[in-house]
Amino acid sequence: ARVGISRPHESAHLHVAGEATYIDDIPELQGTLHCALGLSPVAKGTLKSADLDKVKAMPGVVAVLTAADIPGSNDCGSIVHDDPILCDGEIRYLGQPVFAVIAESRDQARRAAALARQVLQIDALPPVLTPQQAHAQQQYVVPPMHLVRSSTEGGAQAAIAKAPHRLQGTFDVGGQEQFYLEGQISYAVPKENDGMHVHCSTQHPTEMQHLVAHALKLHAHHVQVECRRMGGGFGGKESQSGLFACVAAVAAKKLNRPVKLRLDRDDDFMITGRRHCFWYEYDIGYDDEGRILGAEVNMVSRAGHSADLSGPVMTRALCHFDNAYWLPDVALHGFSGKTNTQSNTAFRGFGGPQGAIAIENILDAVARRLGRDPLAVRRANFYGTTERNVTPYEQTVTDNIVHEVVDQLVASSDYTARREAVAQFNAGSPVLKRGLALVPLKFGISFNVKHFNQAGALVHVYNDGSILVNHGGTEMGQGLNTKVAQVVAHELGVSFERVRVTATDTQKVANTSATAASTGADLNGKAAQDAARQIRERLAACIAAHHGGTAEEVVFANDEVQVAGRTLRFDAVVAQAYLDRVQLWSDGFYATPGLSWDRDKMKGRPFYYFAYGAAVSEVLVDTLTGEWKLLRADVLHDAGRSLNPALDIGQVEGAFIQGMGWLTTEELVWHPQTGKLMTHAPSTYKIPTANDCPPVFNVRLFDGPNREDSIHRSKAVGEPPLLLPFSVFFAIRDAISAVGGHRVDPPLRAPATSEAILSAITAVKAAA
Ligand code: MTE
Ligand code: LUZ
Ligand code: MOS
Numbered sequence: 001a002r003v004g005i006s007r008p009h010e011s012a013h014l015h016v017a018g019e020a021t022y023i024d025d026i027p028e029l030q031g032t033l034h035c036a037l038g039l040s041p042v043a044k045g046t047l048k049s050a051d052l053d054k055v056k057a058m059p060g061v062v063a064v065l066t067a068a069d070i071p072g073s074n075d076c077g078s079i080v081h082d083d084p085i086l087c088d089g090e091i092r093y094l095g096q097p098v099f100a101v102i103a104e105s106r107d108q109a110r111r112a113a114a115l116a117r118q119v120l121q122i123d124a125l126p127p128v129l130t131p132q133q134a135h136a137q138q139q140y141v142v143p144p145m146h147l148v149r150s151s152t153e154g155g156a157q158a159a160i161a162k163a164p165h166r167l168q169g170t171f172d173v174g175g176q177e178q179f180y181l182e183g184q185i186s187y188a189v190p191k192e193n194d195g196m197h198v199h200c201s202t203q204h205p206t207e208m209q210h211l212v213a214h215a216l217k218l219h220a221h222h223v224q225v226e227c228r229r230m231g232g233g234f235g236g237k238e239s240q241s242g243l244f245a246c247v248a249a250v251a252a253k254k255l256n257r258p259v260k261l262r263l264d265r266d267d268d269f270m271i272t273g274r275r276h277c278f279w280y281e282y283d284i285g286y287d288d289e290g291r292i293l294g295a296e297v298n299m300v301s302r303a304g305h306s307a308d309l310s311g312p313v314m315t316r317a318l319c320h321f322d323n324a325y326w327l328p329d330v331a332l333h334g335f336s337g338k339t340n341t342q343s344n345t346a347f348r349g350f351g352g353p354q355g356a357i358a359i360e361n362i363l364d365a366v367a368r369r370l371g372r373d374p375l376a377v378r379r380a381n382f383y384g385t386t387e388r389n390v391t392p393y394e395q396t397v398t399d400n401i402v403h404e405v406v407d408q409l410v411a412s413s414d415y416t417a418r419r420e421a422v423a424q425f426n427a428g429s430p431v432l433k434r435g436l437a438l439v440p441l442k443f444g445i446s447f448n449v450k451h452f453n454q455a456g457a458l459v460h461v462y463n464d465g466s467i468l469v470n471h472g473g474t475e476m477g478q479g480l481n482t483k484v485a486q487v488v489a490h491e492l493g494v495s496f497e498r499v500r501v502t503a504t505d506t507q508k509v510a511n512t513s514a515t516a517a518s519t520g521a522d523l524n525g526k527a528a529q530d531a532a533r534q535i536r537e538r539l540a541a542c543i544a545a546h547h548g549g550t551a552e553e554v555v556f557a558n559d560e561v562q563v564a565g566r567t568l569r570f571d572a573v574v575a576q577a578y579l580d581r582v583q584l585w586s587d588g589f590y591a592t593p594g595l596s597w598d599r600d601k602m603k604g605r606p607f608y609y610f611a612y613g614a615a616v617s618e619v620l621v622d623t624l625t626g627e628w629k630l631l632r633a634d635v636l637h638d639a640g641r642s643l644n645p646a647l648d649i650g651q652v653e654g655a656f657i658q659g660m661g662w663l664t665t666e667e668l669v670w671h672p673q674t675g676k677l678m679t680h681a682p683s684t685y686k687i688p689t690a691n692d693c694p695p696v697f698n699v700r701l702f703d704g705p706n707r708e709d710s711i712h713r714s715k716a717v718g719e720p721p722l723l724l725p726f727s728v729f730f731a732i733r734d735a736i737s738a739v740g741g742h743r744v745d746p747p748l749r750a751p752a753t754s755e756a757i758l759s760a761i762t763a764v765k766a767a768a
Helices: 011-018 052-056 106-113 131-136 153-160 205-216 243-255 265-271 311-319 352-370 374-381 402-413 415-427 480-492 522-549 571-581 645-664 726-739 756-768
Strands: 035-037 047-051 060-064 097-105 122-126 145-149 165-173 183-193 197-201 223-226 259-262 280-285 292-305 328-340 431-446 454-461 467-471 499-501 555-556 560-563 566-569 585-591 597-600 602-607 611-621 626-636 696-702
Touching: 035 243, 035 265, 047 097, 052 060, 052 097, 052 183, 052 522, 052 585, 060 106, 060 243, 060 597, 097 106, 097 243, 106 265, 131 328, 145 311, 153 265, 153 328, 165 352, 183 243, 197 205, 197 243, 197 499, 205 223, 205 243, 223 560, 243 259, 243 431, 243 560, 265 374, 292 311, 292 352, 311 328, 311 352, 352 374, 352 431, 352 645, 352 726, 402 431, 402 611, 402 626, 402 696, 415 431, 415 611, 415 726, 431 726, 454 480, 467 480, 467 522, 480 499, 480 522, 522 555, 522 560, 522 566, 522 571, 522 585, 560 571, 611 726, 626 726, 645 696, 645 726, 726 756
Parallel strands: 035 259, 197 223, 292 328, 467 499, 626 696
Antiparallel strands: 035 097, 047 122, 060 097, 145 328, 165 280, 183 197, 183 259, 280 292, 431 611, 454 467, 454 585, 555 560, 560 566, 597 602, 611 626
């Protein structure tokens, strides 16, 4: 078997040797020019004038372009078309690109672009910066959404009113910068007869192709977009690589020279959006066991100046408020607040984490009020397997394994004994407090936009027996190409080394979806399998015709082919098939079955299946300084029958630490008057480092196949584990709760920075 086994990432040896080619490593063509963007120094207003002659006079500058230079539409919006490439007169956020400088060198372009602060005359208006402000003004980027399920007469409010206990409150969760190591970059090369070839670091080459074609007033067939790999995407290159692809292409077209646009890290922070911060208002009814009987929740996100993917992000947030819990009566309302900030976008989890952390925070608060272990309250609310198993959006949960996952993790992590030990430690330790928390997850797999759930692939078997695979997915470090190559090798019964995967290219597979929603291997793996299966069947028919027996009896394994009692080399079979004029290449296609979604009612089956997992974290908090440490984390995660356990464990570990950063150290601060993002570099924006990994980090995969017919019964693994570090946040909350003898519910916001921890401790002490 070539699937189900651990093997290194197909480019690992190139990554570690610095030999993997990223866009900036492509040798530059003669005549290449460099681009930098002039950014608005004001968050909201009207552009009055721009003295661009001053910019043009700078050394090395070849041209300065504005919106007027775009031959087609000045729009790089994805889904909703409300996103100008360059400012059209209305200033929407501080950092918005207003003009593009094209110069002989990158340094010259950047120096000239930096004149933006001096040459732009803007009539400034006060900006709207927070989700609360936008909500108060009913200013949204997409219409409000409502997900309602009523089991009780009168719905959620009636259920809350009747419930034995009631909890009302608010909660704040911050945004997060993707911080891909390779920043946004595009290199556009004009081709003959109106052609344009764009090398772009993007999760979505097809979308880039469309945006560039529209901007240049060309057709899709004029534009080729190619990406061998990204140095990380994390959702940040799903739609937002578009602006840079368009600017580079517009400049290349206008000047008829190759143009490269590579952002500086600070500019990347100032221009592009990130994970949406959320603000919640909730009203909950619950019983003595902590079971949630009714929930009415407002979720308000900071969408930024345009829609981008904020609508689908909010849909996923609303569809993940249930997490692993059955909620009979809910009324959930999603508001995507329009603010004068960068346009927020996809980030690992795509609103799912923001939806699920709200119910987790509520359950934690309910447990504190009842004086019960939060794990007991969580368990009391779990989805059942045959009843209590319909989600608020009316999808039946048929694959629930949350009970098994949690039971196994409770045992392997020694949860019960450690809960005791933590209590004992805290009883004797007035300053340092320990905290422990176990949090489960359930995450829906499929794009919540149905037609995105399709993929194509192209497999070539050359007549020397070597194999080349191309598919619509993109490689961003997650190991997609490795998994797809494994699937093809398995299907043709050949060694992994025989299969080579090439760059994603819009001229090879057309009309692809973003590599997103964790569906890369599910979709492209199936499409590549389909292509490989067709070639195998043709080879089998050919070789059976020579040696006897039926095509169905031919076995492909270990680079050999068994037919009618003989064993032939795979190469020899391929060579024979070529002589027989058998087609040795094939396309393949896949569309996820069984999906349905009514956008207006927010009901249907948006997900093919669910991925599950759970984590236990133990922390130590210094209650005088707010400093803390993760002492130990235990994870059990469901990747179905993993295609490659080593890659999947890498994804789980990476997502855990990345999610921990979101919930603890990564804080975004916009200046309350000017609207300037103050945390626009690693000096002030703190992502986790190797030192933040816990000294004990036990990560295991749950053993069990996907109940749906996914590729080799595996499950998507890219995003779901981002929810695992909720356990870190709630362990910190548990330690703070210990300060008040667990009699006061800590008002802790995320990220739980040391400042936030101290402020929660102060509040707990005051109330205790
Ligand atoms: N892993 C690495 N190393 N780099 C990335 O950029 N992106 C994540 C996840 N894991 C990412 C990653 C996100 S946001 C998604 S949606 C999935 O990978 C996409 O890839 P997949 O569908 O092939 O899992
Ligand atoms: N839905 C989703 C989407 O669940 N994940 C995504 O990444 C996405 N992207 C675009 C539109 N819908
Ligand atoms: Mo991932 S946020 O779906 O790119």
